Amino acid sequence: MKEGTTADIATGPVLSLRGVTKHFPVRSGSLSRRVQAVVHAVDDVSIDVERGETLGLVGETGSGKSTLARCMMRLVELTSGTLMLDGEDISHLKPRQLRPYRRRMQMIFQDPYGSLNPRRRVGSIIGDPFAIHNVADGPERKRAVQEIMELVGLNPEHYNRFPAEFSGGQRQRIGVARALALRPELVIADEPVSALDVSIRAQVINLLADLQEELKLTYVFITHDLSVVRHVSNRVAVMYLGQIVEVAGREDLYARPRHPYTRALQSAIPVPDPDEADRSARAAIIGEPPSPIRPPSGCRFHPRCPKAQSLCAAEEPRLEVKFNDHANHLAACHFPLAEGEQLPTAQVLGVPVPVAAAVADQAGAAP
C-alpha cells in the first residue's frame, strides 16, 4: 500500500461502484457461437461502501447479489461501469496489475465444502495468500498461518490436516482465515453462513463481528436471510433483478421501507411463534421473478407490484431520496410507500391479480 495516500483515502469510501453492469451472453451453435441473448445479471449499480461499515446486500435467488460480489472482486470482467478501490480505478486493470489491490480486498465464499481444495492441507490453503504475494516463507509463513488460525478460533496444531477432517463451521473459519491472512481493508462475504447449521451460524457471525472490530474491517455481507442481515449490517441494500431498489440505514429500512419490494421481503420473514404469525398479513407478491434475459420495461418490479400503474411500465425509476427521508435513504420507485402504509395483503385482494402478467402466471399454474 502506498503510504502517502493513506491519509486522504482514509476519509473516502473503500469501494465505489458507478454504473456497474454485468451481462452474460447466451451463446449457441458449436461453430459460430452466435450470441443468442444476454442475461442482465447486474444492471447499472452505483453504490459506495463506506469505511468501517457493514453493508448488507439482500435479494432473492437470481437477483444478482453474487454476481455483484464477483464484479466487486473483479473475478468477472465488468460489461461496463467503473470500480474504484480507495479512489483508484481498478475496473480495467489486467490480472497482474490487479494483484497488489487484491491484498486489500478479499472474499469469503458461500460453500465451505466447495471453497477449500480437498487435496491440500489446511496449512497450505491458508498459506496461499502468503505464497502468492511473496510475503512470508518457510517457518515464517507457518508461524503467520498458525497465528491467523488461532485468531479465527482454529487449533493451530491442525495445520497438517485436510479440509475433510473439519466440520462445516470449522471449514468456514478456514475460509475466513484465508481471506484475512493479508489483513485486507474490505471483506466481501458471499452468504458466509447460508450453508451452515443454524446452531453454528451465530458463532461464525460473532467471529466476523469480533474480527471486524479487531482488524478495522469493512464488510459487504451478502445474504438472502433478512434476519441475519438485520443483525449484522449498518446499512442494507436491497437488490431485485440485477438492480438496487432501495438502500438505507438498517433501522431506517426496517422502520420505513419505501419500496414495495422491500416491504414484501420484510413480511416474508418468518415469525418464531406460529400463533403470532398472521398469514393473511403477508404482502401479496405473486409469481416468480421475471427472466433476467428479458427484464420488464420501466421498473423491473412492476409486473409483480401491487401498487403498479402505467407509469411504472413506461419509465425506469431513479434511485433517489423519497419524502423527507435521511439523505442516505434511497429508493427506486415511482410510488413509494408512505409512513406506515401497508401493501394490500392476499386476503384483501382475494385472488391476487395486480397486473396482466400475473394473470398469465396464475393461469399457467392452475390445473
Added chain:
Amino acid sequence: MSVYDEMAVESLPEAQGPGADYVAGAIQGRSPWHLAFERLRHDRVAVVSAVVIVLIACLAIFAPLVATITGHGPDTQFHMTGLTPEGIPVGPGKHFLLGADELGRDILVRICYGARISLLVGVVAAGLAVAGGAVLGMLAGYMGRLVDTTLARLIDVVLAMPYLVFAIALWTALGGQGGIMLDVAVIAFFSFGAVARVVRGQVLSIREKEYIEAARSLGAGTLRIMFVDILPNVLAQVIVYFTLLVPAAIVFEATLAFLGIGTTPPTPDWGSMLSEALNYYEVAWWYVVFPGLALLATTLAFNLLGDSVRDAFDPRYSRIFTREK
C-alpha cells in the same frame, strides 16, 4: 466424506497399525494418497501384480547376473550345446533352462535382456505420454475457448492417424536409425491424446469449483492455479492412466519389434524374438511360448495393478475391505 468414515472404522480393530496413534489421541492427517495406499495394500490382486512386476524388474536389472550364472551371453551363439547335430534348437533342460533359439542362444538370458527394453520403453513412453497429456489437458480444460478447440482438433488428428503405417514410414524415412528412441517417441506421440482428453474433462468440472475462484481472488496466476490447485485433483486419474499405459506401451513396442521397427536383430527383444520364433514353433515350442508368456505376464500384471489403483482412488469401492474378511 465416506473415505474418512471408512478409515475410522478400519483403524479401530488394528491397534498396532496406523490406528495406534489414533488411540493415543493425536489424530494424524490422512491424505487421500495414504488412504488409497491403505486400500491397495489390502487388495490381494494388487499385491500379487506388484510382486510380479518387481520380479520382472529384478530380472531386467540383474540380467547380466543371469548371464554369468548360466554362462550364456545374450548374443553368444552356442552351436555345439544349443543345437542338435541336425541343427534343431535344444529344448528346456539342464544347460538351457528355457531352451535355445535357432542360433543356439539362451532364451532365458535373452528374455531377461528383453525385459530391459520392454520396461524401459514402457515406463518412459507412458511417462512422457502422461506428462504431456496432463499438461495439454489442463491447458485445454482451464484456458478453454481457442486453446481448447485447437488442442481438441489436434488430438482428433493424432488419434485418427494409422499409427503402424506412420511408424513404418518414419522408420523407413530415418533409414532404420533411432532404435528404441524412435519407439518411445512414436508410442508417446500416439498415447498422449487419450490422457489429455481425460484430464481435460476433469479440469472442466474442477475449474468451476469455488476453490479455484478463491485462488483467483487471492491473485494466483494461471500457472499456479493449474499446478497447485488443479493438478493434485487430477493426479489420481493420471497415475491410473500411467499404470494402464505402461502395458499398452510394452505391447506397442513388441508389435513394432515384431515388424522389425525400432530394435535391430542381435538385440534381444520380446517382439523380435516372437517374430523369429514363428518360423520354428513346429519344432521348438519353447521358442514362442516363453517370450510370449513373459509379455503376457508383464502386461497382465500392469493391467491388473492399474485396475486396482483405479479402485483404490475411488471412494465408492469400499468393498475391498469386506472382501478381505
